[in-house]
Structure formats: structure tokens, C-alpha cells
Amino acid sequence: MAQINPEEFTVTDFAVREHRSLWGDAWGRLISSNTARLGMFIVILFVFSATFSHYFWEYEPKKDLDYSLKLKAPNLIVTEEIPSIHPFGTDKLGRDIFRRVVHGGWNSLRVGIVAVGISLFFGGVIGLLTGFYETVIMTTIERIVLFGITGFLLGMLSAWISNQLIQLVVFTLLGLAAGYYKDILEGKLSRVGIFGLLGALGSAIPAFFMGASVALICGILGLLSGVLLSMALDGRFFSNVMMRIMDMILSFPGYLLAIAIVAFLGPGLGKGMIAIGVVGIPVYARLTRSAVLSVVHKEYILAAQSVGESHGRIIIRHITPNILSPIIVQTTMGLANAILSAAALGFLGLGAIPPEPEWGAMLGDSYRYLTSGAWWAVLYPGLAIMLSVLGFNLLGDGLRDALDPKLRT
């Protein structure tokens, strides 16, 4: 029998384990997947080339014009006929397609980030608030803010019809009063009556100077608004209203709505970003809300409430970090979607204004020359769109698997 020397043995203390952070774990899973690595490579290449070309490779689209080089096929060596190298060929104005594709990446990246930023910010805030206040009692201040905003929005409608700003003030004040004096006359008919009357008069009298019919419309609108404000609104009402508005936006086909918004705002890359961003808001709002609802009933939220934490703190510190993973995934996928939408708008001539290099616009400019054999003018911008979208999608898929391994099938 072997002699056991106790000094040779070290006791492993299982309670003391190495720190492994959530993000470290996720990174490990992400990097171990081939498709995610490919996606990441494409995305990094895309971001890198777009940023560097923007800052270190000057390009002035307005001055780039050379009819002598019109629609030349790709060439990699200088010939007598073509004195410069054009790896992707040239387009109908003799512009180097390689250069325009690379610079177009910057515009796509900008559209992606700004549009997703808009959707994420508004959608996220709406989702967090509606999800949280659906079951949590609001404090007086929160109620006042909510009612004030409701009043303001109603007032805008009325003020728009009557072309006067007084309704805005009247309804905002009504909303603030309704929020502040929630407990007085709650649910009583007199409260409904007083608010309805105030709303009707406050809206109709100033509108009367515009004409009797305007006054009538404003009066009815004011009455309805007053009655609405007099109800003891709670978070669930707020949530319902917001989500129905989101449903309304969602019920339009995305591109159609984006085209309508661009038609309303006027063409331009910036306007296109806003349009794509607005179209994306409901997606993020619903996603965030559902994630919040799944977290808000967890016991640690109740525990946070029971030690007396304020609502803002609970939302920011306890809920947000716990719902990040689906939102990160959606954001990555959303970037691909935004790039695609921007290209679609550009193709229709609603996005970037012509000399500006933009993939969709380049396609729109050149597809007519496809029949005359100029395949390169269409192929390369198209490939750029496809690759960038593919890259973000692969990365998004990889992130989903990495951040939520339970979902993997």
C-alpha cells in the first residue's frame, strides 16, 4: 500500500472559482463559430474600408467626370487607350467604379448607424416605458409627465386644425392638472364633466375666429380630449395607446412607408436615414417591450423595489442590462436591413442625391446599360450591397447563438 503524504495533496476549494464574465463567455462562443467569424470579417472589412476611404482617400463626386472613359470594362494594367487602372471598370460618366463603391460604403455605414440609432433610441424608450409601467404603479411626477405629454399631443392635433397655438397650452395644462389631481374626483362624473367642458371651451373659443365649422370640430375634439384626460389613466392605458400606434406603423409595408416619408420630407441621404429609422421604431419597441415584460416579474425586480429603489433606477440599472442580448442581436440585423433599405431608396432616386456615391443609386444609374454589355457597372455595387448585408446577418446570427445559447437548436 502506498504511503500517503498529506502535504502532496492540495484541497481544491470549489467555492473559489475563476471569474468568467458573461461577455467573455459569449465572445468565446462567437469566435468558435465559422459563420460568425466570416460575418465578423466582412463587417470589419466593410467598416474599415468605409472609414479609411472617407478620411484618407479624397474624393469629390461633383468633379469626377471624364467622358473619354465612359463605360470601360475592368482593366488591371495601363493601356494606350485607358491611361489609368480601373479594377471595377467605369460607369456612364467615366467614373471609377471601384472608388465609388469604396466611398459608397461610408454612406451605407452612415445610413445604417443613424437609421438604426433612431429606431433603437425611440423604440427602446417606448418599449422600456410601456413594458415597465404596465404593472408598476406610477409616481405622481411620472404621471404628471405622462399626462402632460398626452395633453400636448392632443393639443397639437387641435392646434393644427385651428391654426392656433392656444389649444396646445390648454391641453397641456389640462393634462398636467389631470396628472396632479389624479385622486380628486377620481372616476366621478363631475370630473369627466369639468374636464370635458374645459377641453371643449378651451379648444372651441379660440377656433371660433377661424370660422364656425372649425370651432365645431375643435370643440368636439376638445370635448373628447378632456374626457380622455379626466379618466384615471394608468400605465396599461399608456402602453395600449403606444403599442397600437406602433401597430399602425407596422401595418404599412416598410418600403412604402419609407418612400412616403421621403416624399414628405424631400429626397436626400439625411431624410432617407430619418425615414428608415422611423419605419424601424415599432420593431424595436415591440422587442424591447416583450423583453421587459419577461424580466419585470422576476423576483430581483421586486427585491429592488422592496429596498426602495426609484423607478428610473430600476429601469436603467436592473432591467436594461438584462434585456440587452436580444436588442444587440436585433441591432446587428437591423444594420443589414437599413443598408438594404437605403439602397432601395437610392435605386428609386429617393435616397442620395445623384453625384454622391451610393450603392443603390449606382445600381439605379447603371442598370440601363446592362443590355449594352456593361455588366461591371451593376455587378460591383450589387455585390457590395449583398456582401455587407450578408456580413451583418451572419454576425447577427452568430451573436444570437453566442448571447443566448438556450435558443440554439
Add this chain to the structure above:
Amino acid sequence: MTPLLEIKNLKTRFYTQDGVVRAVNDVSYTMDSGEILGVVGESGCGKSVHALSMMQLIPYPPGKITNGEVWLDGQDLLTLNEEEMQKVRGRDIAMIFQDPMTSLNPVFTIGFQITEALLLHNDMTKREAKDRAGELLELVGIPGAKDSLDDFPHQFSGGMRQRAMIAMGLSCEPKLLIADEPTTALDVTIQAQIIDLVKKLQEELGMAIMWITHDLGVVAELAHTINVMYAGSIIETGQIHNIYKETKHPYTIGLLGSLPRLDDAPGTELVSIPGLPPDLLALPEGCPFAARCEYRIEKCLIEKPPLVGINGKDHSVACWRWEEIAGIGSK
């Protein structure tokens, strides 16, 4: 001496699609400071809901407190609005929850969560709060307390997490600590440790503790007084020896009778109370227990018995026939 906590006619309702759930019905009792009160009853009898109602933490909608007063230290909590309640929660009343696995936020370290609770109600710097959090963890008996501050909840075992929860509850030295089935999710040896810990802490810090449980064995070890709840009402309340030795209400008798005993002969079958608790959507008019009670008379089905004092403040029971039944329970 005025009691620390006085609850008067507390009523909580849940307005659901199927109708009104009458979760808490006219609960009234008092608690002195430094008292350990055990609230006992089977699942769904309103134990937790009445505690959450006190803190105004019931989900709203559908839940709503429709009536009642909760006086804590001369202040009616139910008249306070949400902002004022946020100041009371944690500072005056703290709560420990049933499942230590889910009651700590998985994305923050234990130290961060305790520090956060400390900073909310105390005027101290982050450094001081962190030191205090370390002391608290030491107080609740976590080995290597100072180093554990940087651990995440998943690195703690169930018992350690419950200790961390207790540390969080104690952080602002509340006057009343509500423990909502804190040992239900733990195994028996850890249960015993937590009970000893709470006992020790109560002696050291002197706060009142409300211990909500369905385990009569646990409260017997811990509590000074006991409230037995059934279908949202208190049906028997009193000093611990009164409840265990001079049981009056047939439900309490049934509960105690259904406990397995070490001195039972092998092969003895456990006694159970026949039937099910009443549907809180449609509570009977009379005594809620009448349908399952072997001593019921006609009066029980018509009129709900009030909680009457038998032995002054020490023992009250809500039963029409307690005097006749009394003899059986003491057997």
C-alpha cells in the same frame, strides 16, 4: 406601549377576467417591536399578498388594496404615495423573498447590489458603503466576506444567496423585516442554518420579523406569536404556546394533525384535511372553512365568525364552536 405595526381591516382584491379574487379579507393584527411573528397557511391563502400589500408592491393592475390601514410607527402606509413609499421601503420595512435563485440580479455583483441598497437610504460614500457591505456579509456568515463582494450571484450557492439577500434586507436596519418563505427553496440543513442566523440577528439588532411560511415546524422554532391564515382571513392568532398547546380552530388542529411526528408508530398514515380551500373568486358567505370542517353547524354556513379573544391579547380564534372544540385540540 404602541405597537410597531398595526394593520386594520386590510382588504386586497385582484380584478381578473374571471371575476374578483378576494385575496385578503379584513385582516387586522398588531406587532410589537422586537417580535417574531409567524404567518402560517397553505398556498394561496393570502400570506404573501398581505405582506406585499403592506409594502404596496402588489402588481397593479389587476391587484388593488380596497380598504384598510397599515400603521407603521405612527404612519399609515396606505395613505402614502409611490414616492413616499420608496423612502419607506428598505429603510423601515425590508423584505426577503422565497427563491434566492431569482431574487438577486444576475448581471451585478453581490457587493454592488448590497452597496446600492445602502446608498439609497444612508448618507455615505461609496467607499464606506462597500466596507459596510463587507461587514454585513460577514454578519450573515459568508466565508471570506470581503472577497465575495466581487462575486456574481451565480457563483454563490442557494444558501449563500439567501444569506446575501438577508444582508441586503438588513442593510438599512429596518424596523420590520418581512421574510416571505425564505427557507422554502433551501434544503433542510441550510434551512436550519438560516433560521439560527435570523434568530441570532434578531437578538443582536432587535428588529421585528414577520416570517411567512407554510412550515409549522419552522415557525415553532422561531416565532413568538403566530397568525394562522385561511382563504385570506386570519382564523387563529396567539402566542406560540397557545397555538401549539391549546389549539382552538379546527383548521389549525387539522394542520397540526397533518404533521409527521417522530414518535408516531411506524406505518401510521398521515392525516390530511379533506377537501380543498375555497375558490377565492367565490368565497362562501359563512366561515370559509365550513365546507371542510367536521364540526360545522348551520350557523357556520350563514355567518362568518369574527376573531374573538379567548385569552385577552394572547389568543384569538374565529370559530363559532371553539369552546366545544377546544377540548379535542389539546389532546
